[in-house]
Amino acid sequence: MARRTYVTARQARLGAELRKLREAAGLKGREAAALLGTDSAQMSQIEFGTAGVSEARVRRLAAHYSCTDADLVEALVAMATDRTHGWWEEYRGKLPTPFLDIAELEHHAAHRLDLEFLNIPGLLQTEDYAHAVFSYRVPELPEDDTEMRVEHRMRRRAVIAEGPAPIPYEAVIHEAALRIRVGDRAATRVQLTRVLELSEADNVTVRVIPFDLDGFAGAWSTMMYAGGAVPKLDTVVRDVTTNGTAFVDSEAQLGAFRTLFRKIEAVSLDPDRSRDFIHRLAREL
Numbered sequence: 001m002a003r004r005t006y007v008t009a010r011q012a013r014l015g016a017e018l019r020k021l022r023e024a025a026g027l028k029g030r031e032a033a034a035l036l037g038t039d040s041a042q043m044s045q046i047e048f049g050t051a052g053v054s055e056a057r058v059r060r061l062a063a064h065y066s067c068t069d070a071d072l073v074e075a076l077v078a079m080a081t082d083r084t085h086g087w088w089e090e091y092r093g094k095l096p097t098p099f100l101d102i103a104e105l106e107h108h109a110a111h112r113l114d115l116e117f118l119n120i121p122g123l124l125q126t127e128d129y130a131h132a133v134f135s136y137r138v139p140e141l142p143e144d145d146t147e148m149r150v151e152h153r154m155r156r157r158a159v160i161a162e163g164p165a166p167i168p169y170e171a172v173i174h175e176a177a178l179r180i181r182v183g184d185r186a187a188t189r190v191q192l193t194r195v196l197e198l199s200e201a202d203n204v205t206v207r208v209i210p211f212d213l214d215g216f217a218g219a220w221s222t223m224m225y226a227g228g229a230v231p232k233l234d235t236v237v238r239d240v241t242t243n244g245t246a247f248v249d250s251e252a253q254l255g256a257f258r259t260l261f262r263k264i265e266a267v268s269l270d271p272d273r274s275r276d277f278i279h280r281l282a283r284e285l
Contacts, residue, residue: 003050006092009101009235009247010108012049014079016249017072017233018061019047025065035064053080075229082108091152098245099152105226105235105247106159111167113225113261117174117209119182120191121224122153123160124171124198124206129191130154132182160204170205172261172268174219178208178281185285192282199275207268208277218264223257234258 004011022032033043036057045051058080062073088103106112114121120129130150134141141149160169173195181188199206209216224237236248236257248254269277 003045004052006097007049008104009098010079010082010104011052013233013235013247013249014053014076015047015049017076018053018058021062021065021067022047027065032061032064035060055081069230069232071230072232075233078229084108087155088152091148094148095152099149101247102224102237102245103152103156105237106156108228109159109167109226110229111227112159112169113223113227114169114171114173115221115223115225115261115264116171116177117219117222118180119177120195121171121173123157123169124195125153126187126191126194127154128183128187132187161198161201166201166203168203168205170207170265172207172209172265174209175211175277175281178278189282189285192278192285196275196278196282199271199278205271206274206278207265207271208274209264209268210277213267216267218260221260221264223261225257225261 022029029043029047030040033040036043042051046053046057055077058077059073062076067073084104084107086104086107088100088107091100112123114123119133122130125133127150130153131146134146134149158166160166178192178195183191195206198204222238226235226237228234231254232251234249234254236254238246238248248257268274
């Protein structure tokens with residue numbers, strides 16, 4: 001099979017999961033390659049996502065690795081046979097690759113969680129808000145690039161607001177993010193109204209952490225969490241100052257992030273009180 005010219009985060013994840021299963025079984029790459037009748041070089045390409053792998057090969061490897069998690073195997077098969085050419089591919093070569101990977105991740109997600117402390121979550125942003133965020137970048141982007149990023153972000157809203165089966169979405173937002181005027185007073189009021197409108201959807205839950213919450217030390221924990229077909233295939237996306245966007249998928253770290261989200265969720269205002277809180281902030285503007 002020909003090597004891919006580019007590897008998406010989803011393709012890389014499939015290879016990584018196959019590698020994890022092999023290592024858990026205590027096998028070397030050359031042993032797995034022999035099972036498939038290939039060489040170590042191609043096995044390495046499969047595990048790094050630079051080469052595809054067929055359904056039959058995924059099932060053969062899973063059986064040889066003594067993987068008894070049938071749901072995980074089916075999820076890996078779905079990843080291997082997926083031929084989705086999503087709307088985000090229109091932006092390949094025009095936007096940084098993580099933008100496309102995040103859109104693809106959301107497209108396949110079973111649910112989405114966001115923790116935000118200084119900005120409104122991207123999926124809840126208005127065009128004006130998103131434009132202000134991208135325009136503040138240093139060095140400044142050309143206007144065409146800014147508009148393209150805004151357009152891409154607005155199209156991602158379909159995950160929670162449009163389509164026949166929007167996925168469950170929960171956002172926990174600190175009062176700071178609601179109060180910071182990324183735009184002017186009028187734009188901030190429109191943004192808060194947008195959050196309220198989306199929070200009324202059956203699949204959307206918005207919670208607020210107020211300033212006056214005692215004993216809260218979790219403001220470092222901003223994250224985007226995408227649920228996979230099975231929990232082992234969940235992904236956390238974080239902004240890393242030195243390396244840009246980081247996709248976290250180790251089982252131990254995923255477990256820690258789940259616990260962290262639920263811990264912060266537990267001290268936030270419930271959805272009804274959160275809506276009342278945001279209504280009050282909007283009236284104050």
